[in-house]
Amino acid sequence: MSTADAPAIPALEYQSDRAFLGHPRGLGYLSFAEAWERFSYYGMATLLALYGKYQLFQPGHIERIWGFGGFRAMLEGHYGPLSPLTMGGAIAGLYGGFVYLTPIAGGIIADRWIGRTRAVTIGAVLMAFGHFCMAFDQTFLIALACLLVGVGLFKGNIAAQVGDLYAPGDLRRADAFQIYMIGIQISVVAAPLVCGGLGQKVAWHFGFGAAGVGMLIGLIVYLSGRRWLPAEPARIAGSLAEPRPKLVAGEGKRIAVLALLVPVLAFTAVGNQQLFAAYELWGDAHYQLRFFGWEMPSTFLISFDAAMSFVTMVGSVAFWRWWATRRKEPDELTKLTIGSIIATLAPATLALASLHEAATGEKVSFAWAVAFHFFNDVGFANIFPVGLALYSRASPKAIGSTMMAVYYLNLFIAGLIVAQLATLLDRMSGFEFWGLHAVLMAAAVVVLLVVRGVAGRLLAPAIDPESPATA
Template sequence: MIPSNDDEAIPAYQTDRAFIGHPRGLGFLAFTEFWERFSYYGMSALLPLYGKDALFQPGHIERIWGFGPFRAFLEALFGTLTPLTLGGAIAGIYGGLVYLTPLFGGLIADRITGRTHAVIAGAALMALGHFLMAFDQTYLPALVCILTGVGLFKGNLATQVGDLYAAGDLRRADAFQIYTMAIQIAVIFAPLVTGGLAQALGYHWGFGAAGIGMVVGLVIYVAGLRWLPPEPAPEHEGGIVEPRPKLAPGEGKRVAILLLLVPVIALAFVGNQQLLGGYLIWGDLHYSLSFMGHKLSAAYLLSLDAIVSVVTIGGSVIFWRWWGTNHKEPDEITKMTIGTFIAALAPLALVAGSIQEAATGQKVGLVWAVSFHLINDIGFSNAYPVGLALYSRAAPKALGSTMIAVFLIALFLSGLIVAKLATLMEVISGTAFWGMHSALMALAGVIFLIARSTAGRLLAPTVDPEAEPQPA
């Protein structure tokens, strides 16, 4: 059958609503991301605690290949590091670098391999890295494999989510929130599985489980390839097989604004990024983690955060859908501003808990932990996925994967900030430690307000009625 002009204007994968009102490709991408995040958070939940409790202790630290020069480099940046602060600093830097490497992965995908091949290669490298974490000696090579794999995987997979939708399709932000919810569900189970294995059998078993999860994610991605949108052919020795889009007039200004917002986003995310940095170590030392006479692993705090986050992301999707039926739905930068100010209140719960601990001598109750996670996740659910949607929509077609990677650089910068903050845990009070986080995030909210009033129109969405998807 010869397609009509309308069929040619709107590709089938954009009109598809087989997955809860979205293209079925979103389902495969979301489940792939679920297993990738299972492996990532399963390992990350163990990383700072593993260093503090085992790897950086005498008898283990000497086995790590090349660790002497690496530690000297870290201490040149942060000063003398103990096993406690060394674990927090490495976890913070690692948590930041996983968002820097996607810049190079995006460039490689845009210009050389294409997104599909980059995602497959990245998944294979991550699986190898998780398995290498099972051995003390290969600690640093394992981190290199995982960081390289994430670089090839993360930004390119997120870009494929955006590519499922036409430019004016308002389901895009909703899709990224569903995509982010898959991440949060993975975080519920990952620390329980890897943390439980680490407690019962040893840390190396937990790292092995993370590797298996990544292999499952790779299988799901390959199975769903036929439901993903086509991509421009990459460059190779013979040149470009088909023309790639170029920057249109005026797109350079949008790119400049998106670049300038990166350090602001970095400040906005410091509270959330500290979850994978010094927070687990701080919680292990200061929270009352006993239950029925048994000490719980601090890794389970990430599962707590994920449970809360699933609720807040789902609530956010429902809220904005309701709001959109009764009022004009705000644009992405407005939602990010609101989310940042809400998230800035979260560390104040830990400030209050620290004041109580100092006054009574008793460890911080988990009610303060729940309060911190609840407030933080309400704010973050209106900042991170909405930010992804903004950078996906506003990015020129010629720089799709690259601009998603630029957005992720904000988390790299945030990781460097929280790594530095983590080194202060032993020298300042909990009140000052968490108060600094809140102040930095509030500053980001103020800058967002200024950016919204001065450059909001350049980033505002333009809806083309002819680009709206129609029911299949």
Template sequence: MTDAAATPAATAPAGKDILGHPRGLAYLVFAEAWERFSYYGMQALLVLYLTNYLLLPEHVGAVAGFGQFRAFLGSIYGALDTPVATAAAITGLYSAGVYFTPMIGGFIADRWLGRTMTVTIGALFMVAGHFLMAFDVAFIAAISCLFIGVGLFKGNIASQVGELYGPDDLRRSSAYQYFLLGVQIAVIVAPIVTGFLGEKIAWHYGFGAAGVGMAIALVVYLSGRKYLPPERLRGAAARATPQAKLTGRDWATMAVLVALLPVLAATAIGNQEIFNAYLLWGEKHYDLVFFGQQMPVSWLVSLDAIISTVTVGGALVFWTVWSKYAKEPDEIIKLAIGALIAACAPLILAAASANEAATGQKASLIWGLGFHIVNDIGFAMIFPVGLALFSRAAPRQVGGMFIGVYYLHLFICNLATGKIAGLVETMDGAAFWTMHAAIVAGGAVALLAFAFLFRKLLAPTAETLAESAAPAAAA
């Protein structure tokens, strides 16, 4: 995966501008929004579908190759004795993989196929994967197609946004804001649509809706091909381009950034659990009756997306106002502050669990609202700030690669949640969520240690501050 902001100058294809931007941006924004609709629509259903349907004895026997797949999962997570543990492992592995495979997709595009061809092939794999989810027998083939498709699609379409602009074009930042706006809308809408269809009508209807969304993404992308940026040099021509050598300081900086990955993974554990154990816990312990109707538990994902949209904007406003009256802390201190806030969120769920145990009444969604607000305030100060740190601090020669490296902390985190989430049915709820709070708080303490030990090495300079631009689009 490459850093869109670090790509060479590109001349946008001819075409009338839309909202002051190259026409190709509109196609990329809408294609990404529909792809994210399909992804989050499917992810909101996955652990519930597995637990409540596919892994039940009357269905799991129909899944082709499931015995070998279970053995593979066991080699990663150990014994998986219950459907909940198996569902958590599958969801964790899938969620982890979609943050690892884009690095491979970016390499394939840079080296051989080019971005447009790679994105198109990835979209075709995802369309196939979503529609294969309609058949129990094809579950493993479906997950495999989605795995491959996301890897080919995700990072490359984000890079194409940056390649619509020259290196000095200030419109790039606002282009990524449009790009992320499309993603955010998709995250809000997708679980509402697929959750209603999947939980209220039939699981396969929900997955079918996700497949329709991916098919629309492919059509939109292909219809705008003539407005997409020209392909960069690749293969032998790219290797012939001279590159500046890395210095000793560069290597030290890269080592520190890599060492930060497991720490960042710890800070994200509560947030990433939202797609795994949190849905299973919420299904059993929340009072989901809303205006006399049972609310699909997958709608909690949409609630989180709505709140996170507000908190991300709120965090930007907060630090903007802060900077007028005092010096802003550097990125790693911001990360530690965000992690300390995020650590409080699982404690709200722990309190809800303790209250349920004491009263015998299911937890009100007010507890859930509190969890999402606190978690999203913390995560708004972690994810984009960490991305900015990696974008700024990584040496220019490997800047694009290190944007991909940054996403590996979510790969690590989701692998971990795949194991931890399986404990939700055996641990007391208060203990389960307190454990999550302790892990996140441990990450915050580790970040403070990194700030003390490596502040000079990671300190921003006037030059790098000007360059910590918008590669956040790969989110």
């Protein structure tokens, strides 16, 4: 019997388990595995736009990429002529979006055929191979294809396993996803320092190779914790582990509301998703990054954001735990709305910074970067993990993995928006560019307020008095 086929512990045992920070120990294995996967992803994503601008899309390299002529023609047919700067930003934005489209197929494959564990395992192998393919100019498009398919099998399914550790009414679920995100943020701090530092200071391909090693470590961690993961509704050793659930009456309304929320959430994410596309390029050109004679690599902006995100994620978990001891804790949809309001202030900050730069002729002080990342990351802490918790809880069990992948579609749509916006970087002033982001995000906040008023009750949690958190 392979590690992937090893039987998981019974549901009641892992739902009552509190061995990992008051949560099931399976959360620890899933969090660390996802953290290493995110190390590999953000290590690669941090380098992608800059690598394209400074090397891959320059003469002498771009001609070596297998099949790139047709790919470039397709891009420029949509966006118009692209320089190495805007091509790097556009491809980074598209990649950052499409990694959240392929989980739809990955969720369907897991739900209907191979189960979540096999899907996650195959996905990890494909991603590791893709990262190593980034070490060669010729295999750039092959690398992107492997990474997109691999993320599709990995991303939604491992998140669905986090949700499956908890009973439907277990109030620890949202807290669990925030802890899950804290583990990720630690790796996101390290990834730009390790992969970005190697890529910018040593050689681009060393950075991509480090990302591949990180993915292999994540796979080992995941398989080592297989015993503590939720049981699969799939065939194990020729018999059903448990029957697959079916849709029941009334669940269609919830599915419809959750699906309609996806494009709204996409617009709340454009500020954060722009980090790996236009923001990194804009910061490279406009921030004052020299400190005491040392020039900070622009990839370190991503590590700074991740460090800030770690602090704000921990702070958010602590705040809502404190709030719950004194007042009724708001539901996920309310937290999403609060987070979106705060996140909108982030691009508004950069718009003001651009006005100051235009007025003074001096590069933007790093203090403006601190303000941008603070607002962005406080908002993110109350949007992304809370959205995961909402979709994990409110989605019908019959299509749990698929609906988690549907949630990730908001980041796919955001990636398409970000790619389109990134092509405007050299055509608009900084005030106009970042102001446009703020306006789009503010419009999404208005829609969220309407949805909360009209459909809030449909998505509200039902408290289970027998769940471990309420016992």
